[in-house]
Amino acid sequence: MNAMILRWIGVKFEDRRKLAMMAPVFFLCGISELLNYNGYMTLFNQRFGSEYLPYVYGAEAVIMPLEAWFMSWLTSRLTKPQLMRTLFAIMGVIIGVNAVALLLFNSMDISPRAYYPFLFLSSSFVVRQQTILLWSLAVDLCPTQQAKRLMPVFVSSAALGGIAAGVLAQVVSKWLGADAVYMLAPLFLLAGGVNYWKSIAYYLVPLTLKQERSVASGAAEGGLSSGDYFKRSFTTPYLLVAIGIMTLMPALYFLMEYVFLNVTRTIYKTESEFASFFGLVTTLLFTIALLLQLVSNRLMAWLGQSNMLPAIAIIFTCGFVAAAATFGTSFILYSLSMGYMFLYLLLYYFAEPANQLFFKLLPMLQRDGYRYIAQGVAASLGILIGALLQSLHAELGFSLRLLVWVGGGGGVLLVLMTYIGKSLYIRELIRSVQTMSDTRQDLALAFDEYMRENKSPLMLDQLLANSNDYAREVALGMIGRTGDDTYLPKLLALVDDRSARIRIASLRAMNLERAELQALVKVASFLEDPDYEVRAAGVRLLGRADHMRHQAVYFVRLKLLDSSPKVVAEAVKALYYLQNEQSFEACYEVIQRYLKEGGEQTVYICRVIAELEMYSFLPDVEQLLGHTDPAVRAEAIACMGKLRHIAAIPWLLEQLEWAEPALYEVTIDAFIAMGSGAIEPLKDVLQQAQPKVWSAAIRALAALLDEAECQSVLLGAALLKLEELWKSRDIEAALYKMELSTRAELARMRLTEHKAFLLDGVWTVMERIAESDVVFAVRRAIEDEDEEIRESGLEALAEGSADKRLTAALLALFEGWSAPHTDMPYEQAVQVLRAAAGLQDMWLQLLASDALRREENEPLSGQQALMGMLDKVVFLKQVPFFSDLSLEELGYIAGIAVEEKHSAGTRLVASGEINNKLGVIVDGSVQLLAAGSKNGMIAELGPKDVFGETSAIDATAATTTARSVGEVRILTLLGEEMAKLIRLHPEIGMGLLKASLARVRMLEQKIAQTG
Known part of the structure; x- marks a missing residue:
């Protein structure tokens, strides 16, 4: 039942914990926010006077920069969880103190008029910061994909909270007055605070434990000073227009709010009537918000993000025109109420995300800096301009009807600004794409999004003709996603382009569904390209030419003889996709040959076998599981997984204990690829498996089992193993x-x-x-x-x-x-x-x-009297040259180490002669002598030192002579055996490489010191 509900609201089963934790926060805090807003607006307008709104808004415009400084000061001194808790506590204290003050005033039967501006300003701060705080927390807690699923649910929860607050306001104000409406706000905030506090402890604290170390370096590379951000914001045309739009919208909203409150106050003269009507408007407002939320994604997809702001501006204008047209009639309250509600919704729910469009073109590291400057300036100026517009009535005596017409004029100006902003945005987008100096994914996505919403062949043509390869790649990617076959002639013309990347991108963009033979022949010319990646892309494209199957087969078959294994592999796949049975025998011969050759050929052909699900080759692939080349073994295991060869699981589990890290991970992926058939065999090894094998089985099962089975099966196994x-x-x-x-x-x-x-x-x-x-x-x-x-x-x-x-x-x-x-x-x-x-x-x-x-x-046997396996491992563990190896890897080294004893003066390595041995001194000492000198000693080595390491593995001539000083005991490692071991276990090679580099660094330091 729960799973069905989750699917219905569009979230996944694994989202349920976060949803259950956060949805009540948005619902309860939504109630608190709207009760707070309803309460202080009613009390101020009725007890102090709505004609004074311009003055408090003016005061708010002055206070907001101080508020921004205070927030910045808090942010610099507190961690993110501390900041979230502190702000929530501050908000709770503010509305709690105000609620207690109202309660005292009521009990004393007094109403100090001077208190209500303070109530307005302090409560407005809470409303403003509470919205930012909750959405900031939600964004921080949810990864990108989860946020896409949960944010609409959180918005709906907040909207339901608004509806509930509206109903409560109507009922409570009718019986207990507006004071009681406000007094309920801290109680609901406290109720929402329980889960708010838990969500910080459970989710935010862990996520902010380790801040990214790259922030400081990123700021150094791409950051600007506040002055630079401010200067560039006001000298960049499209950013300047963006700030203008972000300023004018709230100014017009505050103007509509002022007219709405003044007209409403003349109709609903008593405090309880005003509060009750305001509650009704709140209920309707958030009901509309909830309904709009259900269709918002479709609406945005239909309009396109770049057209959202002009659409919002047009609705703003229509709201003022409708109010002006109905002024003096019985419909004025309805038109003003609808205008107020829609302007509120559009400003706070739709305009904010739409405004982010302007910042998408900015570099990632600078984006927030520009955004904060723009939002800070727009917020202060928006309130200030709104207050000035309101003062036209309060100070200059403009009629409310004339004020509405002024708002209509502002709406027309807003429409013009949004269209100018859109035009400047498009111009900047094209300029940014044309001057791309790297593969900036964010710019490519912005361009792709715009082109999906606004079909513009001319813009694509401009980019295709551009000299910038990055810009051309963006255009070619867009053509490929649209599948537009009208571009085929232009794409075919790129066959001789200087850049292999462009040639590959053009092939990927081609649509051959309606191509004629001439076009197919032109595509075939790509098959002779000097770059094998281009040839492979061409073969892949011809494999999709179903309507000219015979002609495509002719060209593709020739590529079975290509010098590149990747091209040959693509040719085999293409012939199978084209279902050319006459070519199957030739493909079989290629597959059989490649399976025997090893190396890159075998790797590519294993991928082909897996992709084409060629089960007849399973026995051949199974033979490769013991191949000496780690890459071949890894690809064979991956192939077993993709072909769901369950019978291979026991063998794979056996090999896991000795598998190097890369092969270990490939094996786990193979188990997962095998699907449900692998579950029981993997469950069977959980009780008795060695830890390395157990870990692989448990990781694969965690991916294969659902959450309930993980709880019942894996949790107990994990506890037992710990x-x-x-x-x-x-x-x-x-x-x-x-x-x-x-x-x-x-x-x-x-x-x-x-x-x-x-x-x-x-x-x-x-x-x-x-x-x-x-x-x-x-x-x-x-x-x-x-x-x-x-x-x-x-x-x-x-x-x-x-x-x-x-x-x-x-x-x-x-x-x-x-x-x-x-x-x-x-x-x-x-x-x-x-x-x-x-x-x-x-x-x-x-x-x-x-x-x-x-x-x-x-008693010790003769062999054990020398050095047993364990003694060798104990000794090798103390040798610095092998310090980066694990116990398992030390065991492999010990397995090929042979103990030798030599008398004094024995020449162990001769300078200029081929050396294939690495020596590790157990007892005694060895002198290193310079080439051609009997007495030119370079160094004297003692126990746990190594010699011959620079020439042993590749069997090259030694550059120094190594001679024993007195009787010496050494462990000898043959270079051939070591090379074989490194091929089978590459991590050993990495460990030895680290040790060799450490010795080189030490030598360089000594040379520098002596120099």
Whole structure:
């Protein structure tokens, strides 16, 4: 039932928590805002006089810059959550104090007239800031796509709050008066504050834990001073017009409000009647707002964003003309009420987003600066001009009817300004696109949006003829999205264009549905392009030429012999799309050949097999799972996933324990691609799987299961695995008890690796059962290097809305992991190690078995008398050259390391001769000698140093001689074996590269110091 309701209102199931938290805030605060507005407007107009509105609006225009300074001051001193809470508290205090004051005045039966301007100004501040505050919070809490779904619901909630406030105002004012209407406002604000406070704790605090480090650098690169923003805003024509529009609209609204209130006051003379009618208008206003919200998307799509402001300006003008035409008749109240309501709705609900059009063309880093300047200037000037227009009646004695005609004239001026603004915007848009210096996605989107709303072939032609490649790409992308085949001749003419990017873009933009043979031949000329990407795009296009299938096949078949594997792969796909059975045999031969060749050819053809769902090649692809090339293995696994080859899951799970990171991620994606068929096999491994395998299974299941199943299946598995990890720390403590500190450090290293994999899985589960963006932010903070950020992350985790059991388990792990190991009785240590000897993890099993063997004093075999596997790993862990490798990777290195002993004076590496060995000194020392010199010693190396590393892997000539000083014991690594290991496990190569670069930097520093 809940899911059906969510679908009906257009939101997803995972949005429900945020919706349930925030919708009541908008509803209750919407009631509070409108009760506040209704109350203070009624009290001021009835007890102080609507003829004084120009003066309070003038005072407000003076106060607003101070208000902006105060807000800026608060923003610079408080974090975002603190700012949100502080502002909400300030607003609550203001209307709370006003409510108490009104209550005291009523109880004392007094009505101090001087108080009501203060009531107006302070309450107006609350209304103004409350709207900004709530929408700012909603924008901060919702990622872009979620915001598109939830914002209409929040708008509807606020509109329903307005309707409820209107009904309440009518009822309460009738029986208890306007004072009681105002007094209800802080109560509803307090009620909405409960969820408001929770939403900040649950969502905003985590999202703002770690501010983007790029802000400062971005400001340095693209920021301007306030003076620069101000100067450029008033010297850029289309921005100046934008400020004029943003100023004139509120000025005209305040004029309409003034006339409406004065006329209403003459008809409804008592305070209760005025408040009741004002409540009715509020109810109608927000009912219309709710109805408009239901059709707003269609309305904006029909009009187009660039036509919204002219449409709003025309309605403004019509509102004033209708009021002027009915002045002195019985319809005046109706026309003024409708004019007031529509101007209110258009100004606050439609004009604000429409005004943002002008800022889309500005650079992203400068956009907010211009927007704040424009809004600040427009807000102050709008109120000031509105007050001056009102004073035409209050001070100069203009009749209200004449005032309405003045408003009509202002409306006509507004219409002219919006059309001028639109024209300037289009001119600036074209200029910006024509002078693009990079692929600015925001400009391309703005142009695309405008072209969808306003078909303009001339504008596209101008851009196609432009010398700027970025501008031409934008135009070609637009042509491709419209599918307009009338541009085909112009696109074909680009076959000889100097830029490969333009040639590719032109091919992508072509529509061959009604193309003739001559056009097809011209497209075929792209197939001989020197750039293989262009040839591939041409083949892809011909694969869609169904109406000239035989001719297209003729050209495409030739590309089966192309030198580029990508072009050949596209040719195979095109021939299948064209359903040319005569070519299938040739395609099969190509596929079989490419599957055997390995490298890039095999990678591309695996993608073809997956895309065309060629299940007959499954056995061949399965053979590639053990290929030596990691790229081929990865593509074969991805192909297995896309073909939903469930039978491969057991083998893939087996290999996961030894998979390098890239292959590990590809395997998880393959499980997800297999769909529901992979669920049961993956569930089966959750109980007994090694942490690395468990994490992969849990991450795949989190993507495959719905939220309810994640709660019932994955949550329990995550809790159990965290408990197992915590108990595994006893292995470290047991090894320390056995006085095997180096082994204990290895156990700690392995358990830390387990912890990383388990946390990957646990965080994924949390993202599925809580808000994913919030969980991601908390995780990022907890993993940060800054201790203060980590502490804040842990606090946010503790206060968050995720499952309390999982949260508690994670907190215990984070807070206790770095604590020293606990001491334990010797007998308990032996029991822990005996249990660990039966674990699935090879390294923990090996460490435990080795400790038990030592405890039982078992004799060493001949092989073990040298250095066993574990001894090699313990030693290699202490060698700086291997410091960036994991325990697993150290194990691979130890597996190919051979222990050797050499007597004094042995030449281990000879300068100028081919060297294929890397040596690691275990005991003794080795001298490095300069080429051609017996005594020119460069350095003397000791235990844990390496030599021969610069020439071993690629078997090149050594640049120095290495000679033993006394008896020396070394671990030798053959370069060929290391190269094979790096191909299978690229992360080892990255680790060794980091170590090599560190040595180079150290050498450079020494040279610089000696220089």
